[in-house]
Amino acid sequence: MSRKTARRIFWAACFLLCLAGFLVSLLSGPVRTTPGDLIRFIGSPDPVRSAIFLDLRLARAVLAFLVGAALALSGAVLQGYFRNPMADPFVVGVSSGASLGAVVATALGFEAAAFGFSGPGLLAFVSGLGIVSLVYALSLRRGGFKVETILLTGIAAGALASALTSFFLFMRSDSYDQAVFWLLGSFQLAEWGQAATIAPWVALCLVASVWLARDMDLLALGDEAAQALGCPVRRVRKAFLAMSALLAALAVAVSGVIGFVGLVVPHWVRILIGPAHRTLFLASALAGGTFLLYCDLLARNLLAAELPIGVITAAVGAPFFLYLLHKKR
């Protein structure tokens, strides 16, 4: 099978799965609904069905898709950035920093909502971006810019943030159940407002990353080679780092920390359709959104009580990833 055919099949499958995922999301839930109900609802809307179909299920599906796209894109960018297949939004400390912010906000009772975020969400966003800026500034201090330095600084800062998070959780055991939301992620409280807040940014970052994709291809040759070929390495690096941090911080701010999507989805895509960054970025966003949509379906329908989505992403993602890895090698 030629690469071109494989690519076509991949895109078609992704679109179909994505559409099917949205449809199933609309139809499944603790309140029983049939396709007939949905059609009747479209014909004559009533407040209860409107709340269930649109405000609860569709808003949730859309948010899950957006967050999945943001995380996968962020991961794809960072893997290219570090030229390291282990990189994901956790590596530069965004996720740990953001969960620290959320847990601190919860512990201190900071609940004022703003800009479509809840109080903890807002603080999560700010501290997620804050920790990346800190990591970046620290890495620059050690004379010149080195990818290894930023990677190690990020891991250290992330570990420190995680330790502080555990400390705050320990001190305020009352807020534990809310903290679980931030540490393992959930779309239980999804709202249109959140989707509308992050959608433009996800779109902007997607467009920008596709626009800069060739520079990312050049970076794969090494910074010196890329520079020689006319790529303004430092600016490109800065832009990519900022974008990936923004995407990850937005995702955490609305849904808590959801692991594995950013790490694994770009690998799937690379294995299936190749490493060129333009298609990789686009396909990662679509595949990541679809993947998280299905994970959320499982999270809310598998058991009577809702499962944290972080449990599902790892449990579903890891085996599939291993399968792809060993089939291709």
Next chain:
Amino acid sequence: MSRLPAGRRGAIGDMCPWYVSPILLLFLLATIAPGVSSWGHVPAVHVPNAAPAPAPVPVVDRSAQVITDDLGRPFARPDRAPERIVSMAPNVTEILFAIGLGGRVAGVTRFCDYPPEARRLPRIGGLVDPNIEIIRSLEPDLVIAFRGNPLRLVERIGRLGLPVFVLDIGEGLEDLPPLVARIGRITGTDVRAGELAAGFRGRIEAVDAALKGIASRPKVFVMLYGQGLWTCGGESYLDDVIERAGGTNVASALPKKWALYKRERIIRDDPDVVFILSRSTADFEAGRDWLAGMAGSGAVSAVRSGRVYELDEDAASRFGPRLVDVLDRMAALLHPERFGGEP
């Protein structure tokens, strides 16, 4: 890379930094502005349109029609008594049934098992994980939430247009009668709820009267069996119940509702009486044996004298009507001399 024209600069190389930031700033404003106007100000608590709310509301009328919930948010009393009430906490369910509103409860949590009739009602999920979709589908005209429910979730329900009233967890027994009266006010059953509240107040005062001038206050340790030495700290309402029952909570100094006690401390504090919160007699016996077998517990007065008693965990851990039963039992066990004989 041969596809690239020679000397091509990356896309960002052509981009002048000075105009990038203004564009991003505009973009930021554009996304934030609709956020502020469309969802930033949606009131979390739905105020039914039917309730009269003219701009210059007379003070007297206001106090009669609009009450605030324990989050300080205004709640307009509906014209008609609510017919479909969703209770988001077991203690609320117990109070609703005690008022006689059992027939109007449309949904309860999976923990609402008292009175037994409550078990037959539709379940909305748990205390921290109620299902919003199920709540909405029950079409409630009143949702009574509790501080134990995650606030964000309660607000989410309010934004669906459902009238939500949030109640706080009391700090002491004296908060129970007002809580019952408040639930009566929002459900349009002021009279019956008022009588119930007065009954509770009378029973609490009766215990106070019976214990007037007691010579000693036994040291009490409350143990939540099954998870180590979990006990109620000074911020718990059980601390107040112990105080009113004529005892002293050894963990009173801990500034928490619930806290894990250290084994060394319980030996040092040497409680005279231990209450084990348990769901069944078998549970209680297992807890009593565990305590007796704990290293060093032979030095604890309560274990030596056998003053280790069972306390219904559900009754004691829910801020509801049965808390008064807990007070009666505790007072009778701590001061049998005042309540007519041996326990």
